[in-house]
Amino acid sequence: MELFSKKNKETFLTPLGLNNPVSVQVLGICSALAVTSKLEPALVMGLSVTIIVALANVVISLLRKTIPNRIRIIVQLVVVATLVTIVSQVLKAFAYDVSVQLSVYVGLIITNCILMGRLEAFAMQNGPWESFLDGVGSGLGYALILVIVGFFRELLGSGTLLNFRVIPECAYEYGYLNNGLMVLPPMALIIMACIIWYQRSKNPDLQEKNN
């Protein structure tokens, strides 16, 4: 079995596009709304989730034959909680400002539906390498959406990107104003809706059928 077979590539790539956990499966929306008012926390959050999903997938995949079926959720939660705690401590140690901005949402990665979904649906049935690829793919798919939303919200809401001023001062002198609604959560939902709208109009297969 080769490392980058066609199937493995697919496992890695579909969560980035056609099976994106946020825009197609509509999972993990709450944190996507909460941490995207600036680009930086969105990036950090996306990376944290990627690392946690990938590692949790590997660990669960290694244990999958020994976990008794009745208590599998508990085992999964213990693994995820451990990883979340480690990531949270690392953030506090090396990126304190961002961890303050992310506040409870790092801890709440435990309850992120993407994690449990991947562990249940993928890692319990597949080997560690495939699970790793799947975890990285799902995490990056999540991060991708977060970064897009965060990009627009920070650009239009604060006129900055990663805290660097992007919209020049002279624009403000000519009467340009930051859009206050962009910083509020409703606008995150609307940007997310636009992404979903765009993606589904590009790929008609994704559109839900009216029954």
Added chain:
Amino acid sequence: MKALRNFLDKVKPSFEEGGKFHAFRSVFDGFETFLFVPNTVAKRGSHIHDCIDSKRAMSIVVIALMPALLFGMYNVGFQHYLVHGEEASFWATFFYGFLAVLPKIVVSYLVGLGIEFTVAQWKGEEIQEGFLVSGMLIPLIVPVECPLWILAVATAFAVIFAKEVFGGTGYNIFNVALVTRAFLFFAYPAKMSGEKVWISQDTICGLGSNQALVDGFTGATPLGQAVSSTTITDAIGAGMSPMDMIIGLYPGSIGETSVIAIALGAIILLWTGIASWKIMISVFAGGILTACMFNAIGANEVMNLPWTEHIFLGGFCFGAVFMATDPVTSPRTECGKYIFGFLIGFIAIVVRCLNPGYPEGMMLAILLMNVFAALIDYCFVQANIKRRLNRVNK
């Protein structure tokens, strides 16, 4: 009229199947049906129709808005000369206001109709007439100093996200004009509230006053003042009697200040049967009862406002007459209209009293009740079905 009809008939073939401008048929169709009542009729099924179609109904609403618009223009000029302490003739006053308000109307129609036409063209549908009214309402519910570009952004946002994504005219859940205002209010609060935005202070095209502002100038709207003080004054600090509030020469959104002008519009709407009197009456009933209730509590300044001032000031009348009665976003069932209207009046006053930061209770109340319109209808229809089933089963 005859010449216009002949011209339309002459150019029509080039817009039909196989014609030169076939791609623009929806634009042509939109204009033609706007100018003349279409002569086509439904061929199949039973159709019971009023003699006026929706383009004619919309035109009557626009006519009903005219008193408020014209008075709003005069008021803009009046406030301008008042705060500069200068006397001006009636026509100079009106013309100044006209120049201040006209760009807003143009921008609102250009952006809104532009998007509607593009979408209709793109989807190959007919152009719907819904924006005729929204485009006139939008300039009337913003402060005069609201910059044109944010008005354009807000109009585009509202037309796309409150209307087109739901399926266009007749399918929108929220009142489009109010979504525009809500967007402006939350996105650009500095341009939508406070003391600087309600009175146009600069000269426009050489018209207007260059004198310094008079002493005692305050730009806050009466409702904005009511939050912090017991006395309500006009723009130069003179006290206001209830009669002044009815006439409406005080700072506020362009079309909302005069109760008389709005009442004229209400008479036109009710006389032609376009707006529902049930909704109007119950909005006022809800507002008055709630205001009296809060008078009895009286825990802050706004709660102590007598009910007359609650009704006369701010957007209450304008919302009750032109916004709450929007046939698309209000319930269809007759009993539902009473509940819908009453709750709008109730919530508007509750928002004003309990959160003095939002004097715009009316906007939030109508938008909130728009959400429930379909639910109210559903409950009454189900109750009706149940009642009739019981009658059958007996």
